Amino acid sequence: MSVAKRIVIEPVTRVEGHGKVTILLDENGKVVQARLHIVEFRGFERFIQGRPFWEVPVLVQRLCGICPVSHHLAAAKAMDRVVGGEKLTPTAEKMRRLMHYGQIYQSHALHFFHLSSPDLLFGFDADVGIRNVIGVAGKYPDLAVQAVMMRKYGQEIIKATAGKKIHGTGAIPGGINKNLSLAERDGLLKEVEQQIAWSKGAVKIAKDYTVENLTKLAPFGSFDSNHLSLVRSDGAMDLYDGNLRAIDAQGKVILDQVDCQKYLDFIAEEVRDWSYMKFPFIRSLGPDKGWYRVGPLARLNTATFIDTPLAEAARKEFVAVTSGKPNNVTMAYHWARMIELLHAMEKMQALLNDKDLQGKDLVVKGQRREVGIGLLEAPRGTLFHHYVVDKNDMIVAANLIVSTTNNNEPMNRAVAKVARDHLQGVEITEALLNHVEVAIRAYDPCLSCATHALGQMPLMLAVVDHRGQVLDEKSRG
Numbered sequence: 001m002s003v004a005k006r007i008v009i010e011p012v013t014r015v016e017g018h019g020k021v022t023i024l025l026d027e028n029g030k031v032v033q034a035r036l037h038i039v040e041f042r043g044f045e046r047f048i049q050g051r052p053f054w055e056v057p058v059l060v061q062r063l064c065g066i067c068p069v070s071h072h073l074a075a076a077k078a079m080d081r082v083v084g085g086e087k088l089t090p091t092a093e094k095m096r097r098l099m100h101y102g103q104i105y106q107s108h109a110l111h112f113f114h115l116s117s118p119d120l121l122f123g124f125d126a127d128v129g130i131r132n133v134i135g136v137a138g139k140y141p142d143l144a145v146q147a148v149m150m151r152k153y154g155q156e157i158i159k160a161t162a163g164k165k166i167h168g169t170g171a172i173p174g175g176i177n178k179n180l181s182l183a184e185r186d187g188l189l190k191e192v193e194q195q196i197a198w199s200k201g202a203v204k205i206a207k208d209y210t211v212e213n214l215t216k217l218a219p220f221g222s223f224d225s226n227h228l229s230l231v232r233s234d235g236a237m238d239l240y241d242g243n244l245r246a247i248d249a250q251g252k253v254i255l256d257q258v259d260c261q262k263y264l265d266f267i268a269e270e271v272r273d274w275s276y277m278k279f280p281f282i283r284s285l286g287p288d289k290g291w292y293r294v295g296p297l298a299r300l301n302t303a304t305f306i307d308t309p310l311a312e313a314a315r316k317e318f319v320a321v322t323s324g325k326p327n328n329v330t331m332a333y334h335w336a337r338m339i340e341l342l343h344a345m346e347k348m349q350a351l352l353n354d355k356d357l358q359g360k361d362l363v364v365k366g367q368r369r370e371v372g373i374g375l376l377e378a379p380r381g382t383l384f385h386h387y388v389v390d391k392n393d394m395i396v397a398a399n400l401i402v403s404t405t406n407n408n409e410p411m412n413r414a415v416a417k418v419a420r421d422h423l424q425g426v427e428i429t430e431a432l433l434n435h436v437e438v439a440i441r442a443y444d445p446c447l448s449c450a451t452h453a454l455g456q457m458p459l460m461l462a463v464v465d466h467r468g469q470v471l472d473e474k475s476r477g
Contacts, residue, residue, distance in 0.1 A: 073240075109151045228382060
């Protein structure tokens, strides 16, 4: 491979975690390689080994300060299996669901309004001085305040169910450690109507932007792909529980109603030497054809329907754009994300009016097991937690496949697509490089959650000349 120029975007901005993009150009300015590199490493699967299993739901959520609830609940679901308490009491399951919808709500609001809206409101090419959240607050102050209040509401839901807004302790093996008091319920119910109105408005913003700019957005970082998510037994979207369903780019079912406890029979991970993040794929299709997308876009493609009326009406408008076929437009993630935000708010409204949340039957136990697997739909997509526990109650093995890891191959393809469409044979400007970041942001990646590796981690150093030829290499470890 002849390389004349190397472009590096480091760090990728307005995402959670640290990553970089490298783009290699030949002497004619043609893109010959474009990659998203995850440059930070998290070793949670290793250092939780030797810890008692009941600590894990609290420990693993330290992976992230943006989506700790997702890891907290996925680990708790896995530990439910360990203690034989997977059939939760109504109070425990509904409290966990309320916590989860609060997490979905605050995370989606944060990403759409704070991280992505500058690109949508000002344009991909806007001056970097205004293309940020401060610029949004200056030109659209009402929208900025709304965004803060929406995220605050989601965090108040989390505090009421988990005990704290960040790194709470509400979910424990076999249940929960608190119910929802009447005072907490009444305080949260006061804001419901306003939050519903804001959520509907957010869907309209995302829908109008996508539809009005569809000609430009349709090819932007887009490609045909498989899609994977959890669905309920009747095919409905279920962000907390369900079985695995995967479809291809035309909507043909690849997997359906796969028991989450058997995920390893259907999902595998590939390791590549230039990233700490693995590349999952569907075993039956292999790594070349079996990669898939997860998250809001995938969930709207795989679900048969949404069981809340406002979000279901919005979903029907969404699928009408592609005449009922899967939507493979990368930038449509934002519209799908806001439909989920509305769905989460509708779910929270219903749960807050459910008397089971004041119940006192909080924990169950049953047959002890050595293996616990917990899956749920985190804001960014399907999240897998898998643990092995020995007879002394200690964790001896763990594997986490997080949402952003599932989207690793799609994000790399999006980077390559945008680089080839926009950076070939032109003068490279900051605004053009932002196009690459826009494609990455559509997936709302959480890079700090996603990195893990097994085995040795050697230090490697390569000396490369201006033509891309390796002059010398050294390694240690």
